[in-house]
Amino acid sequence: MTENGEEKREPPEEEGGHRAIENAVLLGFFVVLVAAGIWLLGTMADVRKAQDCAAQGRRNCATIDVPERTR
Known part of the structure; x- marks a missing residue:
């Protein structure tokens, strides 16, 4: 908790699968x-x-380019 009583929120971790797909596309x-x-x-x-x-x-x-003539 911080000084004013609010909880500090952690940013959600990105899933490795989505990151790998994005890297492959790039x-x-x-x-x-x-x-x-x-x-x-x-x-x-x-x-x-x-x-x-x-x-x-x-x-x-x-x-x-001239096509060959066939007989």
């Missing part, structure tokens, strides 16, 4: 965020290469 979010960032950087590098090639006046900058 970890998953950050993994997806990092993977998206890596993908974005790779895509930006490919676009930069194509733009540099086109700026040099070359015609064969992008590969053209």
